[in-house]
Amino acid sequence: xxxxxxxxxxxxxxxxxxxxxxxxxxxxxxxxxxxxxxxxxxxxxxxxxxxxxxxxxxxxxxxxxxxxxxxxxxxxxxxxxxxxxxxxxxxxxxxxxxxxxxxxxxxxxxxxxxxxxxxxxxxxxxxxxxxxxxxxxxxxxxxxx
Numbered sequence: 855x856x857x858x859x860x861x862x863x864x865x866x867x868x869x870x871x872x873x874x875x876x877x878x879x880x881x882x883x884x885x886x887x888x889x890x891x892x893x894x895x896x897x898x899x900x901x902x903x904x905x906x907x908x909x910x911x912x913x914x915x916x917x918x919x920x921x922x923x924x925x926x927x928x929x930x931x932x933x934x935x936x937x938x939x940x941x942x943x944x945x946x947x948x949x950x951x952x953x954x955x956x957x958x959x960x961x962x963x964x965x966x967x968x969x970x971x972x973x974x975x976x977x978x979x980x981x982x983x984x985x986x987x988x989x990x991x992x993x994x995x996x997x998x999x
Contacts, residue, residue, distance in 0.1 A: 862972055864921035865928045870970045872910045872929035874982070876936030877963050879906060881986050882993035884940065884956055890997060892948045895956075899941030907934035936963050960986070 862870070883898050911930030915923060940963060943955035968982040 862970070864918070864925040866970055868914050868918070868921055868925040868929035869932040870967055871914070872906070872931070872933035873936040873963065873967050873970075874985070875910060876903065876906050876933035876938075877940070877960065877967065878986060878989045879933075880937045880940050881960055881990040884953075884960075885990040885994040886997040888944070888953060888956070892944055892952060895944040895952075896941045899938050903934040903937035906937050907931065909933075936967075939963060 879902055880899050883902060884895060887894050887898060907930040909930075910933040911926045914921060914929040915926035918925065940956045940959040943952045943959070946952075947955070964982050964986055968978045971978040971982065973981070
């Protein structure tokens, strides 16, 4: 596979930002609710995804006038998709199958985000998955309270 250029368009940068934010949010929701209220995961993810879409689009638009509306919309759309897609297995199954399927989707989306980042190789992978793991761990610990 050819290497991607190290500089990114504003649309790609904003999509990475929104996608990473949405993915961290859904990882936290799954870690917090997945074991104790699995029926609530999809509803929480869709609601959070919609809030993410509006908030991240507005935040990108208000904070980055050079990126333009297309970049802001890419941010919000990526946040929504990254937040909702990993929750979808909970709409069909519960227990270990839902956890496994969600985990696979989280890893896949994180892989796309790591690939689109301007950093290359192990640094991008370690940072992307490290942030995700830290957020999931903190949320899971919160679920024990």
